[in-house]
Amino acid sequence: MSKASLQFENVSFSYENGHEEKEILNTLSFDVQNGEFVSIIGPSGSGKSTIFKLITGLNQPANGEIFINETNYSNRLGKVGYMPQQDLLMPWRTIIENAALPLEIQGMKKREAYDKVRELLVEFGLNGVEHKYPSELSGGMKQRISFLRTVLSGSNVLLLDEPFSSLDAITRLSMQEWLLTQWQKLKLSILFITHDVDEALFLSDRIFVFTESPVRKFVEVNVPLERPREIRDIHTPAVIEVKEQLIEQLRMGSTQ
Structure with missing residues (x-):
């Protein structure tokens, strides 16, 4: 049975906004398994980057626990690899x-x-x-x-925050293919933030769709593609159906 490389257990977090607190996460739980590629999609301000800050130890949860390779570190700085947009x-x-x-x-x-x-x-x-x-x-x-x-x-756990968003379309596709090759070769666990539904479908085993604020739960989608895969595979009927569901979830979230 595969072990979890990353776990959130009932994690809550709020930012101080003047004299008030803005709740971002409310008892959120999820996991990323060893060697798994998981993407998070959702509108800006939905808590995606907050999750990365909590994992890296830049922020600390108000409640709940965060496990990296099944260990709850008092100091998580340096325990995971982080790749930002720039x-x-x-x-x-x-x-x-x-x-x-x-x-x-x-x-x-x-x-x-x-x-x-x-x-x-x-x-x-x-x-x-x-x-x-x-x-x-x-x-x-x-x-x-x-x-x-x-x-x-x-670390075997890497956090990638929209790393290809500034690249042109052809270079971006090339980098996506290259990233999959490296991920499979190195057997890494990756949590990947993106706003691009096609990118999430091509790269991921699972996709977390954040639509509510604060985040208590999310829609989880399993990508119906075997590995290895090619970019043309995301145009199969099964994947197109999942893409339509993802877009509808995002639309519903943006109107709430």
Whole structure:
């Protein structure tokens, strides 16, 4: 039986808004299993990014428990890998220096860190760019480096917050295909935020649809696709039916 890489158990969270509190999550529970790819979709302000902040330890729940690989850490900082919308590569550091940053933070010596990065650059199809600067790379290449840096956090749990939203359509599709290849090779557990229904269907095992505020529960959709899969597979009748259901759920949520 598969174990959970990530669990929320009755988690509640509120932001202070002046003299009032705005409740974002109310006794929310869910899990992500080992090696599973789960996407969250929902309107802006529905609590998606709040969940990431809670998982990374930037925020703490008012109530409930968060488990990473079945452990409830008092300090979750550094326990998961996080990839934001923007690549956040440091423009004054070369690619190898950027990619090695999480290893240096962990205390690894520079030479050892650079050797490890070089090995992965080859695996990630990025060999030959280690001495370039971010400004010399395309958007897709920079996101590959950002993903590599996230992997080097050492965690099997990765949080990806709309990482391809700024890319053009062709590059975005290429990156989606590349991400699936890396995910399957590395056997990672991924929680992925997106506003793109097609992207969620193509990438995910399950999709969580956030429509209510505060979030107490959500609609959970199993993607009816086997793996490996190709982008054309999302145009099959079964997936089109699920897509229509997802869009209807989002429309209902936006009118509440």
